[in-house]
Amino acid sequence: MPKMKSHTGMGKRAKVTGSGKIVVQQTGLRHNLEKKSSHKTRALTGTVEVSKVDTKRIKKLLGR
Incomplete structure (x- = not known):
């Protein structure tokens, strides 16, 4: 098996925390x-946790 x-x-878009x-x-x-609005753009900064629905698919793509 390969x-x-x-x-x-x-891998460039998602990160796994500790x-x-x-x-x-x-x-x-x-x-x-x-x-x-400036309020909206400031509120959109930073990272968020991926929804539970997408977690399995993203972990597979990350090789985990």
């Missing part, structure tokens, strides 16, 4: 920023 390869694109949670950058900060 080795399992991790998905390099997902406790095993998967965190990603929040969505909505790439374009149309002039329309969004």
Whole structure:
């Protein structure tokens, strides 16, 4: 059997914390920023935990 390869694109987007949670950058900060209020753009900074539904799929892509 060949080795399992991790998905390099997902490796750049998601990170596994020490406790095993998967965190990603929040969505909505790439374009149309002039329309969004400063309050909204500040609130979108930082990382968030991935939803429980997507966790299994992302872990598989990360090779975990």
